[in-house]
Amino acid sequence: MRFTKLTGVFILLLLLGSMLAGCVQEKIEQVSKVSTAGLKEAEIRQDEMLKHIEELISDKYKGRMVGTEGNRLAEDYIVDNFEKLGLKGPSGIKGYKQYYKQGVILLNQKPLLQILDGTGKVSADFDYVDDFVIRRLSSQTTEVDITAPLFLLESADMLSDEDTDLKGRILLIPAKLSWLAGKPDFPTDLSVKCNASAVICEFDLSNNAQGLKYLRVTPFQESWRQPYYNPFIFTESNTFSKLAEAEKKGMKVRFESQATPLSYVDAANVVGIIPGTDPEFEYSYIIIGAHFDHVGDNMDGTYNAGALDNASGPAAMLEIARVIQENPVAPKRPIAFIGFNGESSGFLGSRHFTGHPLFSLGKAVMINLDMVGASADVKLMLARALVSGKGMNAPMDDLSKYAEELGIDYYTSFTGGSDHVSFADVGVPSVLIIHPDYSNGYHSPHDDMEDISGDRLEEVVRLVLYYIEEHAY
Ligand SMILES: [Zn+2]
Incomplete structure (x- = not known):
């Protein structure tokens, strides 16, 4: 009886064991499934991005030129969205704004x-x-x-x-x-x-x-x-x-x-962080940057809206941050999102940041989104700065590989024209992602919603998410 009883228990244990094994099996499968982050297949919200762009080109911001109220409101818009997304402010500053001084001369009237x-x-x-x-x-x-x-x-x-x-x-x-x-x-x-x-x-x-x-x-x-x-x-x-x-x-x-005489004003970069979970990668930041300033008001009732250049970049950046924040798995590497100011005045915001970094840039890479999601039929350009050095090609080469996998029509190049240069200059491998459409109103009142395609914005966001999944998880 006892034996029988024991046998019964033994059989029960065997059964339980195999059930447990089944559970464990399932668990392992689940873990391995979630350990790839799912960013590559994540839902990307075009409507959210288009809303960001519509907001930033509205006449409240009047072309977002440093030294104007519109520029300060654009800073605040990025801050509000970082807050909503639950990004962390970097240590060393209060909130998300990194202030610096910039000399400005503004038109007083139409020339x-x-x-x-x-x-x-x-x-x-x-x-x-x-x-x-x-x-x-x-x-x-x-x-x-x-x-x-x-x-x-x-x-x-x-x-x-x-x-x-x-x-x-x-x-x-x-x-x-x-x-x-x-x-x-x-x-x-x-x-x-x-x-x-x-x-x-x-x-x-x-x-x-x-x-x-x-x-x-x-x-x-x-x-x-x-x-x-x-x-x-x-x-x-x-x-x-x-x-x-x-x-x-x-x-x-x-x-x-x-024009106004030269004066020095406070301008701010806006910096938000998703911390990494693995201490081994503590300083291996992936920086996603996009300038939000533009060239302002023409003082004749028109202003330069800067939809493609560059309300589009911050819109894509915010969407990338949203997808990562809403994803159940946190990245191992820290990811920093930076809205740069003063790009149009000669990369002054990003130069200030790389001169006064808020975290170690020693192992960082930087992806710069400037003019993304053009409706015009221009190929996506992936470009590194002209500065050469060890590892400087890596982000461009990696993105090229993923662009191919995603079937995105692209080409690679070298260009000095945006904030990625400030990073390359201090030895941080960096890459510019751009739809270089200058034909339809670049730096004029004609750069508006017509220049923007939701599908192509999504394409760029997908490409960056692909990069982040491969490198941060
Ligand atoms: Zn730009």
Whole structure:
């Protein structure tokens, strides 16, 4: 009986054992399933991203230029969303904002470019942004008001003539001689050479091959105040022909621009963190960055909304953070999300961050989202900075591999044009993810919702989530 009893218990134990084994089996399967994070298949909410973009381009923010209320509101918008997502503020600062000082010069009114007839009446009035842009401004003063006759340059040797003295005149340079004006981002100061009071150069503002991306509204920068610069203006071809005609008729041109004197203001990067669970990876941050500032108000009732550049980046960044936060498994590596300020003024926010990092950058990598989700038919570009060094290619190479796996049409390149450069400069491997569409209103009032595709935003978010799943879990 006893034996029988024992046998019965034994059989029961065997049964229980196999049931337990079954459970254990199931448990192991579950663990291994959740140990891959599921980010690759996670639901991505296009509507949330589009809402972020719509908000950031609304007229409350007026183009998010450093030194304006709109820029501060954009900082707060990122802060509010980090709070909602439950991101941690980094140690060393209060909340999420890392403040720094930035010099700003802001337009006070719409710049004027006009042709005057013999009696001083306005015979043509050109439109700031669409017809002409200011490349450099007089350094001595931020208030410029010039009325002067023109001098049309017909050949390069007209300038080398020793006797050429254009004092009191505005020099006109046609596109065929635009090489004389230097690179669009580093114009040569011809006004020094020929003593002109301003220079107007013809550029094809609608053609990116000519460097459109450099030619639209750019924040006035401190460096523009170098004493040897007189006003340097770029016009598109129609405007230039009218100016050339005016020169033939001996008409004068008026150029006026009023801006605030240089002042130093508080600007902030916004930094939020998802801590890693594995102490071994304590300093191996994955940084997802996106600038939220833009080039502001044209003071003529229009502002440069910056939908693609770069309300799209923060929108994608917030969606990436949301997916990771709502995922049941936490990452092993810490992930930092940084909304950078002052990018449009020369990466000033990211330069401040890498100069004053809030956590160790020793083992970090940085992924920069700048202009993502373009509706235009441009391939995705993955680009590293020009700085070379050990491991500097890694994030670009990894993302390339995942882009291939995901069937994303992409190409790789090198570019210096955004915040990833600040990281590369301090030895942090970094990569820019960008849909480089400059054709439809870059740095102008025309960069709006039409430039954005929800599907392509999702594609970029998926790619970054893929990277994070592979590297942080
Ligand atoms: Zn940008």
